Amino acid sequence: MPQRVSESKKEVTILFAGDSGDGIQLTGSQFTNTSALFGNDISTFPSYPAEIRAPQGTIAGVSGFQLNFGSIEIFTPGDRCDVLVVMNAAALKANLDKLKIGGAIIANIAGFDKKNLKLAGYLDQRNPLEDNSLGKYRVIEIDVTKLTRESLKDSSLGMKEKDRSKNMFVLGFLYWMYNRELAMTEKFLKEKFAKSPELIESNMAVLKAGYNYGDTSEMFTTRYEVKPAPMPKGTYRNMMGNQALAIGLIAAAQKADLPLFYGSYPITPASDILHELSRHKNFNVRSFQAEDEIAAITSAIGASFAGNIGMTASSGPGIALKGEALGLACILELPLVVVNVQRGGPSTGLPTKTEQADLMQAFYGRNGEAPIPIIAASSPKDCFDTAFEAVRIAVEHMTPVFLLSDGYIGNGAEPWRLKSAADLPKITAPLIQKPNAGDAFLPYKRNEKGVRPWAVPGIAGLEHRIGGLEKEDITGNVSYDPENHEKMVKLRAEKIDKIALSIPLQEFDNGFATGKLCILSWGSTYGAVKTAVKEMVEEGYSVSHIHLRYIFPFPRNLEQLLSGFDHVMVPELNNGQLVKIVRSEFLIDAKPLNKIKGLPFSSIEIREEAEKYFV
Amino acid sequence: MSTIAEKPKSTAKDFSSDQEIRWCPGCGDYSILKQVQTILPEIGVERQNVVFISGIGCSSRFPYYMNTYGMHSIHGRAPAFASGLKISNPDLSVWVITGDGDALSIGGNHLIHLLRRNFNLNILLFNNEIYGLTKGQYSPTSPEGKVTKSTPMGSIDHPFNPLALAAGADGTFIARAMDRDPVQLRDVLREASEHKGTSLVEIYQNCNVFNDGAFEVFTDKHTKANTTIFVEHGKPMVFGENQNLGLRLDGATPVVVDLEVGEYAVDDLWVHDKTDRFKAGILMRCFETPGADGQGIPRPFGVFYRENRACYEDLLHNQIKTAYERKGEGDLDALLRGNNTWTIE
Ligand SMILES: Cc1ncc(C[n+]2csc(CCOP(=O)(O)OP(=O)(O)O)c2C)c(N)n1
Ligand code: SF4
Ligand SMILES: [Mg+2]
Numbered sequence: 001m002p003q004r005v006s007e008s009k010k011e012v013t014i015l016f017a018g019d020s021g022d023g024i025q026l027t028g029s030q031f032t033n034t035s036a037l038f039g040n041d042i043s044t045f046p047s048y049p050a051e052i053r054a055p056q057g058t059i060a061g062v063s064g065f066q067l068n069f070g071s072i073e074i075f076t077p078g079d080r081c082d083v084l085v086v087m088n089a090a091a092l093k094a095n096l097d098k099l100k101i102g103g104a105i106i107a108n109i110a111g112f113d114k115k116n117l118k119l120a121g122y123l124d125q126r127n128p129l130e131d132n133s134l135g136k137y138r139v140i141e142i143d144v145t146k147l148t149r150e151s152l153k154d155s156s157l158g159m160k161e162k163d164r165s166k167n168m169f170v171l172g173f174l175y176w177m178y179n180r181e182l183a184m185t186e187k188f189l190k191e192k193f194a195k196s197p198e199l200i201e202s203n204m205a206v207l208k209a210g211y212n213y214g215d216t217s218e219m220f221t222t223r224y225e226v227k228p229a230p231m232p233k234g235t236y237r238n239m240m241g242n243q244a245l246a247i248g249l250i251a252a253a254q255k256a257d258l259p260l261f262y263g264s265y266p267i268t269p270a271s272d273i274l275h276e277l278s279r280h281k282n283f284n285v286r287s288f289q290a291e292d293e294i295a296a297i298t299s300a301i302g303a304s305f306a307g308n309i310g311m312t313a314s315s316g317p318g319i320a321l322k323g324e325a326l327g328l329a330c331i332l333e334l335p336l337v338v339v340n341v342q343r344g345g346p347s348t349g350l351p352t353k354t355e356q357a358d359l360m361q362a363f364y365g366r367n368g369e370a371p372i373p374i375i376a377a378s379s380p381k382d383c384f385d386t387a388f389e390a391v392r393i394a395v396e397h398m399t400p401v402f403l404l405s406d407g408y409i410g411n412g413a414e415p416w417r418l419k420s421a422a423d424l425p426k427i428t429a430p431l432i433q434k435p436n437a438g439d440a441f442l443p444y445k446r447n448e449k450g451v452r453p454w455a456v457p458g459i460a461g462l463e464h465r466i467g468g469l470e471k472e473d474i475t476g477n478v479s480y481d482p483e484n485h486e487k488m489v490k491l492r493a494e495k496i497d498k499i500a501l502s503i504p505l506q507e508f509d510n511g512f513a514t515g516k517l518c519i520l521s522w523g524s525t526y527g528a529v530k531t532a533v534k535e536m537v538e539e540g541y542s543v544s545h546i547h548l549r550y551i552f553p554f555p556r557n558l559e560q561l562l563s564g565f566d567h568v569m570v571p572e573l574n575n576g577q578l579v580k581i582v583r584s585e586f587l588i589d590a591k592p593l594n595k596i597k598g599l600p601f602s603s604i605e606i607r608e609e610a611e612k613y614f615v
Numbered sequence: 616m617s618t619i620a621e622k623p624k625s626t627a628k629d630f631s632s633d634q635e636i637r638w639c640p641g642c643g644d645y646s647i648l649k650q651v652q653t654i655l656p657e658i659g660v661e662r663q664n665v666v667f668i669s670g671i672g673c674s675s676r677f678p679y680y681m682n683t684y685g686m687h688s689i690h691g692r693a694p695a696f697a698s699g700l701k702i703s704n705p706d707l708s709v710w711v712i713t714g715d716g717d718a719l720s721i722g723g724n725h726l727i728h729l730l731r732r733n734f735n736l737n738i739l740l741f742n743n744e745i746y747g748l749t750k751g752q753y754s755p756t757s758p759e760g761k762v763t764k765s766t767p768m769g770s771i772d773h774p775f776n777p778l779a780l781a782a783g784a785d786g787t788f789i790a791r792a793m794d795r796d797p798v799q800l801r802d803v804l805r806e807a808s809e810h811k812g813t814s815l816v817e818i819y820q821n822c823n824v825f826n827d828g829a830f831e832v833f834t835d836k837h838t839k840a841n842t843t844i845f846v847e848h849g850k851p852m853v854f855g856e857n858q859n860l861g862l863r864l865d866g867a868t869p870v871v872v873d874l875e876v877g878e879y880a881v882d883d884l885w886v887h888d889k890t891d892r893f894k895a896g897i898l899m900r901c902f903e904t905p906g907a908d909g910q911g912i913p914r915p916f917g918v919f920y921r922e923n924r925a926c927y928e929d930l931l932h933n934q935i936k937t938a939y940e941r942k943g944e945g946d947l948d949a950l951l952r953g954n955n956t957w958t959i960e
Contacts, residue, residue: 037957232959235957235958237957250945251950261699261703280945280950282942283947291695294725295692295698295724298695299696301696302697302700302703303702303703305686306666310699325692418952456704457665458664459663465667466687467678468687468688478634
């Protein structure tokens with residue numbers, strides 16, 4: 001037995017990378033589940049090739065799964081990785097820049113033969129594992145393919161099938177490296193291959209072989225220990241952003257006691273919401289794959305007219321198509337939830353990359369004065385709460401609501417502490433069952449919140465016509481009267497402003513209520529900003545952090561909170577959008593920090609910019 | 616003697632709203648409105664269960680004049696609004712009101728998808744071969760050569776044949792009527808409302824301001840008998856001033872025969888069978904404009920085609936029902952929990 005040392009780590013980021021066919025996603029999610037069960041906090045992010053069947057062995061075909069786990073609270077999938085697992089040369093080439101100096105590369109040398117080197121585009125098929133170009137890193141070479149085959153030499157499986165389990169070898173090796181048990185994966189394999197015991201056996205054999213390889217090989221002298229994180233007590237599950245969002249929509253519809261209608265047209269990265277909702281028809285969910293995004297939103301408005309909660313989701317290009325209908329929903333004053341899982345734009349842009357550049361589109365992307373409330377999710381698990389809140393606002397305030405997410409949190413995942421149905425608040429729709437003015441029904445007679453009644457076809461005495469033409473106040477009849485138009489524009493705007501009374505006051509995420517610098521963030525930048533601010537606060541910097549869920553209307557105290565600081569910095573994955581709104585709304589000299597690379601901020605980037613305010 | 620007070624039958628007036636009608640005097644839309652208001656009490660629907668959904672155009676103002684539920688939506692999208700409405704409440708009697716521009720230009724996509732999905736609702740397509748509301752540009756049904764504000768040298772667009780288009784989208788009820796023949800229009804509307812599935816009724820409608828007389832050759836009492844034929848299921852295709860002309864099928868080609876010559880009798884004529892997809896297709900293809908003197912194939916009116924096919928909303932609700940049967944009513948706590956949890960104590 002070699003002499004072993006155990007090194008303790010607070011957090012570790014691992015990136016698994018390989019060909020789409022290498023089982024990367026599965027390896028990553030198994031490691032995730034095992035570590036979560038062990039008690040680590042964790043955050044994950046998968047990346048897929050843009051093409052469905054990109055050529056094997058090429059950079060375009062590389063799939064990745066990054067995970068950050070720790071004995072401390074984790075807020076992002078990690079800036080740079082400590083360990084890069086590469087199944088072939090292309091995976092190394094595509095990801096080397098994500099590895100920390102001094103980080104470890106675990107390379108399957110079978111993926112570095114001449115053919116793979118050529119496909120990956122290494123000049124003259126020079127092998128990076130052999131030419132000393134990786135001197136800044138610790139390279140662990142393993143012939144995974146050969147060792148996998150060896151461990152299955154007694155198996156009757158064909159060579160192809162044997163090779164397919166090589167990801168289990170890597171997983172087993174990492175389990176050894178991080179002192180993890182195999183039990184969770186064993187349970188998973190038993191369920192997955194319940195019908196073919198042979199595959200359970202072979203995968204387990206390879207998994208154990210990988211583990212034992214670490215244990216017996218003289219090469220490895222260090223194992224790592226990442227202790228459980230101080231997570232709040234409770235029962236947890238892993239949640240992907242889009243999944244959390246879909247479940248949040250269902251939960252809200254259930255709490256409103258109304259059917260959920262979801263009209264949608266497939267688009268990356270929003271399609272998973274459609275997939276998830278389509279599976280839950282027994283929750284009174286009616287999902288409809290429409291012929292285009294216009295039909296998706298208009299069918300949802302038709303459904304809302306009929307007393308369902310109409311919802312639709314898309315990404316930038318699809319949201320652009322929905323613009324006219326959004327204006328209609330706004331003037332009709334019907335509930336509607338519109339989700340934008342943002343991606344890089346303009347036009348088709350970077351479909352599989354993340355961006356926050358559709359905020360202005362949500363604010364202003366319509367003709368006429370058409371204010372629509374906007375809320376944004378900050379992390380995969382936060383998609384649940386924001387989805388719930390979007391439905392609540394839409395239904396209780398009779399308005400379309402924008403819910404902004406993005407590809408980064410939509411596809412990312414993290415542990416979510418279970419909520420029970422009983423803990424979720426009830427949502428009360430302003431449904432009306434009988435005339436509201438003697439025998440007459442006045443569809444645009446408002447309550448104290450400025451909200452009109454929701455009268456659903458099928459009720460005698462409430463027959464009424466609504467439409468996109470300007471309406472007379474109270475009666476809803478068509479009116480071209482100039483005074484009336486101005487009045488209606490203001491009434492609709494006031495109704496939205498009053499939503500600020502039903503949302504919580506803004507709180508600081510970190511830092512004191514006054515000081516030198518306040519970082520004001522929104523959406524998926526939360527984790528990176530939180531991590532950066534946490535470090536800086538611990539080091540004594542006068543930095544505070546406000547993260548917005550409610551972007552329009554703003555929480556009522558936001559202006560006052562911001563006024564407590566010498567500087568306000570607004571980091572965004574766009575060319576400066578929230579910062580413009582904050583500047584014009586509050587007349588303060590808020591400064592932008594922009595990144596428009598299709599990639600999330602690293603906490604280092606936030607920190608570097610923030611430090612400039614202290615020189 | 617019954618002791619239960621009978622609910623008074625509703626009348627056309629009950630279906631008329633208190634809003635002032637704003638169409639130009641003499642517009643064909645008035646007649647269509649009247650016929651619809653007339654047949655609704657006859658078919659026995661109650662006002663609270665009726666929804667009119669329109670797009671944008673002169674014709675699309677229609678819902679405002681109906682004392683039912685209604686939505687004047689956006690240009691071309693009424694079929695999609697109606698789809699969502701129908702999924703949400705399959706029991707409603709839904710009527711889509713649209714124009715030739717609304718349905719066939721900006722909304723062409725939604726129209727064909729509505730037809731193939733076969734929602735149980737009715738589409739009334741007011742075809743005046745012009746854009747009325749925008750004051751007189753040519754439309755997708757305007758004939759080639761049509762001089763309008765936007766085509767001063769004549770239109771070079773080949774027009775749609777709306778019924779053939781509907782058939783191409785596998786519409787299950789395809790009919791044509793006109794504003795100037797209220798009796799036939801009412802017959803067609805009644806049958807459309809009875810059909811379970813998407814009923815498409817194209818209605819020739821005169822825009823007396825921007826396209827007056829577009830259908831005159833079919834509506835004028837001097838020419839109508841020779842230029843039009845009203846087809847009825849199971850009946851031979853006879854037309855003409857003195858019922859003296861008929862349509863025969865020569866292979867797949869319709870030909871006009873003179874019944875007075877003695878060569879052909881009524882028994883030799885084409886007997887309309889609205890369940891025959893192929894023959895209905897031939898009928899829809901009778902689309903040249905015949906001469907006023909009866910030269911050429913007359914323009915057919917009536918119900919061309921009718922087929923029973925499952926409706927989208929029924930299929931969807933069946934799936935929902937099956938999901939309930941298989942999994943039971945959704946348990947929110949179970950959904951929140953998922954199938955892989957761990958506990959931290
Ligand atoms: C998105 C959009 N584009 C253009 C218009 C202008 N517009 C209103 S009605 C119409 C054409 C209507 O023609 P048709 O459907 O034949 O109805 P008609 O007025 O003839 O009854 C147009 C182009 C509009 N309202 N919305
Ligand atoms: S413009 Fe034509 S279609 Fe429009 S209301 Fe006047 S006559 Fe009727
Ligand atoms: Mg028209």
